[in-house]
Amino acid sequence: MKSHTQSLLADALTSLKKQGVIPEDFEARIQVDRTKDKSHGDFATNLAMMLTKVAKKNPRDIAQLIIDNLPQSSHVAKVEIAGPGFINFFIDENALANQLMFALNDPLRGISKPVSQTVVVDYSSPNLAKEMHVGHLRSTIIGDSIVRALEFLGHNVIRQNHVGDWGTQFGMLLAYMEELRADKGEQAQMELADLEHFYRAAKLRFDESETFATRARQLVVELQSGDEYCNKLWREFNDISLSHCHDVYQRLGVSLTRNDVQGESTYNADLANVVADLDKQGLLSESHGAKVVFQDEFKTKEGEPLPVIIKKADGGYLYATSDLAAMRYRSNTLQADRALYFVDLRQGLHFQQVFKLARDAHFVRPDMSLEHMGFGTMNGPDGRPFKTRSGGVVKLVDLLDEANVRALALVRSKNPDMDEDELINIAKTVGIASVKYADLSKNRTSDYIFSFEQMLSFEGNTAPYLLYAYTRIMGIFKRAEDVDLSQANIALEHEREKALGNKLTQFGEVITRMVDKGQPHALCAYLFELAGAFSSFYEACPVLAADTEQEKLSRLLLAQLTAKTLKQGLSLLGIDTLERM
Numbered sequence: 001m002k003s004h005t006q007s008l009l010a011d012a013l014t015s016l017k018k019q020g021v022i023p024e025d026f027e028a029r030i031q032v033d034r035t036k037d038k039s040h041g042d043f044a045t046n047l048a049m050m051l052t053k054v055a056k057k058n059p060r061d062i063a064q065l066i067i068d069n070l071p072q073s074s075h076v077a078k079v080e081i082a083g084p085g086f087i088n089f090f091i092d093e094n095a096l097a098n099q100l101m102f103a104l105n106d107p108l109r110g111i112s113k114p115v116s117q118t119v120v121v122d123y124s125s126p127n128l129a130k131e132m133h134v135g136h137l138r139s140t141i142i143g144d145s146i147v148r149a150l151e152f153l154g155h156n157v158i159r160q161n162h163v164g165d166w167g168t169q170f171g172m173l174l175a176y177m178e179e180l181r182a183d184k185g186e187q188a189q190m191e192l193a194d195l196e197h198f199y200r201a202a203k204l205r206f207d208e209s210e211t212f213a214t215r216a217r218q219l220v221v222e223l224q225s226g227d228e229y230c231n232k233l234w235r236e237f238n239d240i241s242l243s244h245c246h247d248v249y250q251r252l253g254v255s256l257t258r259n260d261v262q263g264e265s266t267y268n269a270d271l272a273n274v275v276a277d278l279d280k281q282g283l284l285s286e287s288h289g290a291k292v293v294f295q296d297e298f299k300t301k302e303g304e305p306l307p308v309i310i311k312k313a314d315g316g317y318l319y320a321t322s323d324l325a326a327m328r329y330r331s332n333t334l335q336a337d338r339a340l341y342f343v344d345l346r347q348g349l350h351f352q353q354v355f356k357l358a359r360d361a362h363f364v365r366p367d368m369s370l371e372h373m374g375f376g377t378m379n380g381p382d383g384r385p386f387k388t389r390s391g392g393v394v395k396l397v398d399l400l401d402e403a404n405v406r407a408l409a410l411v412r413s414k415n416p417d418m419d420e421d422e423l424i425n426i427a428k429t430v431g432i433a434s435v436k437y438a439d440l441s442k443n444r445t446s447d448y449i450f451s452f453e454q455m456l457s458f459e460g461n462t463a464p465y466l467l468y469a470y471t472r473i474m475g476i477f478k479r480a481e482d483v484d485l486s487q488a489n490i491a492l493e494h495e496r497e498k499a500l501g502n503k504l505t506q507f508g509e510v511i512t513r514m515v516d517k518g519q520p521h522a523l524c525a526y527l528f529e530l531a532g533a534f535s536s537f538y539e540a541c542p543v544l545a546a547d548t549e550q551e552k553l554s555r556l557l558l559a560q561l562t563a564k565t566l567k568q569g570l571s572l573l574g575i576d577t578l579e580r581m
């Protein structure tokens, strides 16, 4: 409806150009917004105001000219000029009802399919030296929901789990593994069950023993020079660490598979070429023995240069170097139109610098867009980064376990007579859904306070509220038993039917915004409003006890489309619905 209104306005503009009212070469951005107040119609545009300068007329006169030149459309019931020159569109109710009927049977829920793009999505990407902790939650679930929404719209999505599987910390881990093996033989493997503990123990040895530290450094050099023994140890370590990650993905219902892993180390063989190519283009400088790139636009507050370090004095490469190689691969081999990076906002400067450098060095096609979709920090109740009581990092598995236990207590309290197996199953879904939804519903770039109480509440914009809203609609259909809706039609009579119908047609706009801006919270806010519009409708408009059979069927169709939209929306957030809770 919104894009239809936009295209009507575009046609009117073309006519005005032909008539010489505005210059042929004038490029207008046609903005159409939903109105807040329904007495102003459904959509409004400020186009007339944008044209005052070029048309040299007052905005209300231009508005009238635009209206006179709008093509006929069965979708529009009425057009009005308001205030200084806004144009308000009132959508025809029959057209709205027809659109809802179409959405009901359309797998895309009435959304018009965009031109398909190849989109690389870099998300999750934990460092393998440690176990996944709460710091990885946001990237993993925000990225996964954007991936789902892009695929839903028909884009070609390439997931890239750019895991940190390379770097000096691996020397320390390998040295520790070697020491344990000498001590315990094959039993040593067991120690890897808890990576967090393993990492801490290795770090302790590194700090307390000079011989250990020397061995660790030696192993890094051997690893980097391709030594077979070191590489085997390293592969084993990463394999175990990755299987921990995939256990977490599975529990979270995240769509990443082993095939999506493309860690930093995959680019090792290309790093020397990156350096050579930068050098050839005259971009490299020397600084204290290191190879660096100075960029005029990046300076410290004091005006000191902030170079990107490409190769250290000891010959080691850096995070930025493998990101440059990765960008080139994503552009030239994967042929991405967009590359999205779901990474902590605190890495903002890194991405600004490497994106700029990749462009300057022509490592990426000029038409490929590079987008850092940064996110804020998940904080504890004290407003500081979420920690355990003793100040350690919170492992993701522990967090999910606790969500589960709390969800079970909640579901049990609501259904004291429910069978234990069913309770456990429902609690599993509710627990994970609550953690995910609480995160996804927050503005991506804000920090937020993690609170089990808030996320497991049935009130407000929460997973339990939405899951429950869905089960209530399913309950109507259970009570309706087998009504035949195949010949039924939607008719919007009551104010609240119209309001619900209107909300339902906004799904497409919301998904488009979600994938363009990387904002799942737009979808969450919409689903919350949709559930609210449904309850207001349900309060005022009896469904099964409607006055006429026709009214009953029409209302059942509205309920059905609401349920389908809620289910589809939640599934794009990576959240399963329940028939009962």
Ligand code: ARG
Pocket (backbone or CB within 6 Å): 122, 125, 126, 127, 162, 163, 164, 323, 326, 341, 343
């Ligand atoms: N492994 C990095 C970290 O944990 C995130 C990697 C993000 N992706 C990238 N291409 N740099 O901070």
